[in-house]
Amino acid sequence: MTAPAALAGFDEVEAYHDAWWDEIVAQAQAPAEVDIYDKDWRFLSTVDDAISGDFTDLYNDAGEGKLAQLAANPVAQWISENVTEAEDLHVRVTQSHTEWAGKAQTIEESMDSDGFESMNISFLHDLQHAKKIYCYPNPFFLLQVQWPKIYPYFGPSVTGVKTLLHLNLLRRYQPFWRLPADIFSKTAWAQDFEAANWPHIVNPRGTGLFNDTSMHCIIATRMGNFYDVVKAILEDAGLQLTATRWLPGDEQPFPEYATITMPTLIWDVVDKGGVRGKTGTLLDGFMPFVRSILGDNIQETKTPVPYEEPQEYSEDKWGTVKEVPAVVWYAAQRYTTATGTGQSGIVKWRKTQHKAIASAILTGGKSPGWVNTGVKLIANAILGYIGMIFLNPGLALGIFDEQIEDVILAFARADLTNLRDEMGRDAYGEYWESSGQNGFSPSTLAAFRTGQMAVQPYTSFQVEVVNGQPYWYGMHAVMGDRVSMELGMSGVLYTDQIRTARLTFGPNDPVGWTLAVGKDDDDTSPTARLARVLQAVSTIAQQIAVQS
Known part of the structure; x- marks a missing residue:
């Protein structure tokens, strides 16, 4: 007996969907492919029979990777015999729709008591490069001539972070350049920069005052570590810093700007802060910033919104x-x-x-230069006037100049009154935020925002x-x-x-x-917590040395 046409059609559709789902599952559960590259990211070999692999990807931080191979593996033998101490070794792990790329940190060869020989390699994700970039106060000048003393920025966060990174890659990979009117314009990339030849480049898309709707931020740094400078901004604005490895044969990431031919690390800042605002314009990026720092310029006001499940989630569909x-x-x-x-x-x-750890923020340590200069001018003028009375017009501070420096506007304090009221009458007191350059500058406001994020519950x-x-x-x-x-x-x-x-x-x-x-x-x-503490101590020491 022949099945009805409608039933036969249903069977065909069911078989099609079953095959489609089996293909999706096969892709999602496909074995991981581990490729090893040399110091210049030239392909060496694929590791087909790894003992084990463990690769972690972290949000806005460099994850770790571990690869274990038999010592008799040809790839392990090649690494052991040909890779010198100073040479870099790289890996790219792909699985389904994901990719992990990074640099080897340690290569360990060992044999146990049973004679089992193996090679264990530990890697760090390419995002680790962000911690190896320091931000010049003036990326346009030579290191020996750095004026003004602080790199300033105010505007949309995505553009600010990308600009800071791009300028410090530019002074590293292409010195003696001239500044175009728009550093992310297609003309600048084609004529002024040779970005396609750089080992690292920044994705120029999504930048500009009218294209960038991310929350506004303030960046003020003096030779700060790039990762440390932008970490709080990324968290505050809901942004993700990404580092994607491009290799020959991959699709061109932004062909309208540049054609890449060499292995390149592509940096990008992705807005993961939620949903674009009602207008989708510049005002959407500015409104959260006004909401965050309006009034005392530091505290946030959060209004809870009752949750109502949308109808789409109550029905039998996504x-x-x-x-x-x-x-x-x-x-x-x-x-x-x-x-x-x-x-x-x-x-x-x-x-x-996690409860609040303080209700006030202190920062600073140095007075602005114009304050110190003004105070010394006033003091010398007063001493000169007194000297004239006593027939000694040359009376001045002299060697006592330092005694009146860094006295006025050297420190700043922000009271988180709303938070203190919520905490209660026995609230914790003060928190010192070390990222502030001095007590009265754009960096002070940025330090208050960083401190507010650190202490808030x-x-x-x-x-x-x-x-x-x-x-x-x-x-x-x-x-x-x-x-x-x-x-x-x-x-x-x-x-x-x-x-x-x-x-x-x-x-x-x-x-x-x-x-x-x-x-x-x-x-x-x-271990990870200790590493972060040591990094923070190193950063504080570096800031003290630069500001002293």
Whole structure:
């Protein structure tokens, strides 16, 4: 008996969708490909039989990677015999729609008591390069002539961060250049710069006063480390700093600006701060800044918005409302209805309240130059007048000049009155923010904003999910994307960003992804926490040396 045409058509559609889904699953679970490159990012070989791999991608920080191989592996043998101490070694790991590229930090060869020989290589993500760039006060002049003393910027955050990075790459890779009217114009890239030949370049798209709708910021630095200067700005404005490795054969990233031919690291700043404003214009970027620093220029006023689940999420289809992410992980206990799959993907979750650590911010240490000069002029004038009375018109400060320097407007204080009222009458007192150059300058306001972020209370959510239940990392969501998850039985959806993505693989283990949603700095490993503390101490020491 022949099946009806309608039934046969249904079977064909079902078979098509089954094949389509099988292809998606195969792509998402495809084995990771590990490629090794030499010091100039020239391809050496693919590692086909790694013992294990563990590569972590972090939001706005350099993740670590570990690769273990048998010592008898041809790639391991080549590395052992040909790579000298000073030569760099690079890796690029691709899996499904994701990519991880970085530089080797240590290469360890060992043999255990059973005679098993192996090679273990540790890598750091290419984002580590951001911590190796220092920002000249005046990138247009030689290092020996740095005036004015501070690099100033006020405007949209994306443009500000990209400009700061581009100028300090420019003075590094193309000295003796002239400044065009618009450093991100297509004409400048074609005629004034040779950016296509640089090892590192900045994506010029999305910049400019009228194209950039990100939150406004203030940048004021004197030979500061680029990563340290922009880290607080990125967090404040909801931006993601990305470093993507381009290799010959890849698609040209911005052909209207430049044609790249050599292996290149492409820097970009992506606005992950949520949804574009109502108008989509310059005012959208400025309004959050006014809301944040209006009044005392430091404190924020946050108005809670009651959550109402959009109709799209109540129906049997994925949500499409921009204000609420489409990727939603529901609690396993609730997502087992007739319309659900029963695969929530949530392995474990944790909600942590971090209390405020201070209610006032202090910064500074030096007076502005014009203040010191003015004070000394006034003091010398007074002494000269007194000297005339006593027939000694040459009376002046002389060697006592330093006694009146850095006395007036050398320090500044910001009272977070709203926060203190919420904390209670026994609130913690003051917090010292070391990034302020002096007590009265653009850097002071930037230091207050940095300090306000450091002391404010916040609630963090960390959720570990299984990739593919039901969403795939790299396909439905990528690093920094806002996703929602249901914690517990409350039915409330909490929204936060993907901040950690960890890829693990081995010959006997399938490819596995572990995603962490939400920020929780206090729960990092002791080693990582110590490294960040040491980096902070080094930064403070450098700032003291520069300002002294």
